[in-house]
Amino acid sequence: MVKALSDKDLRHMISVTQNAFDFDFSGYAPESLKRRFIRLMERLDYNTVYEYQYAVTNGNISRETLLNEITVNVTDMFRDPEVFFQIVKVIFPYLKSFPQFKIWHPGCSSGQEMYSLAILLKEHGLLRKSLQYGTDINSEVLKTAEEGIYNLVDIKKYSANYLESGGKHSLSDYYTVKYQLTKMDSELKKKMVFSMHNLVKNPSFNEFQLIICRNVLIYFNREQQNKVLSLLIESLATYGYLVLGDKETISFYEDNRQLEVVDKQCRIYRKIPIKDG
Ligand SMILES: C[S@@+](CC[C@H](N)C(=O)[O-])C[C@H]1O[C@@H](n2cnc3c(N)ncnc32)[C@H](O)[C@@H]1O
Structure with missing residues (x-):
């Protein structure tokens, strides 16, 4: 049974994973990544990184199994x-104030956050x-999100x-039970x-009035967090809003002149124009 992974083991597993699945985990926070790899190896009964390498290179681990074990998909409504x-x-x-507006949820997992927001948008006449x-x-969590089950x-x-979010009716008005x-x-x-989008390697694909990216940055190391924050800011309209998770912050961000803090407690930020000079 694997109890610990050295930094060298981790680097080896990252490189094996990247070659097989084209997922680059080198920008993820190493300690939590080690815990997740150990969990995966325990589940599949591998004792060494070489057993993992053998399984990956011989197609014995699917892309979905890998992602389900390595990334954390926990989410909730509201x-x-x-x-x-x-x-x-x-x-x-x-x-x-917009005739139409766009919202992006990077790392939306199985979509509960999106349905929560949709309900509030509907109650305020903004859904349409x-x-x-x-x-x-x-792709598995995205499928669940699409089904909304x-x-x-x-x-x-x-x-x-x-109700604590300010909901006006009963949540049961918005679903059917079977x-x-x-x-x-x-x-x-x-x-x-x-749709599929990898924050580590895919570019910005639109301009958004609101980006809600909660509990995703926390899994990256500092360097990767900086890169992802740049991507999010680039994807925001000027004066658009960014919402992060409760353990996430922009305080380390190298170019935080582009964001102003709107609500520190709730991690709400706004993109502002950069002043000259
Ligand atoms: C803990 S969930 C957050 C769900 C939701 N935002 C929330 O706060 O309830 C983190 C999600 O980030 C996704 N994720 C991890 N790495 C990612 C990456 N490089 N690009 C896009 N999504 C990623 C995971 O698949 C997972 O679904």
């Missing part, structure tokens, strides 16, 4: 409800003007968070587009 409350209060008036783009590197057991927690599953209202989905 996660950190105070953030949604502030998005409605601070950002919705800005969105309202919106277009939400959900992207991730993991979630487990019923979580819904009670979601309901409380929905067996132990809930299916989100198809009207919410009409304004969503899902």
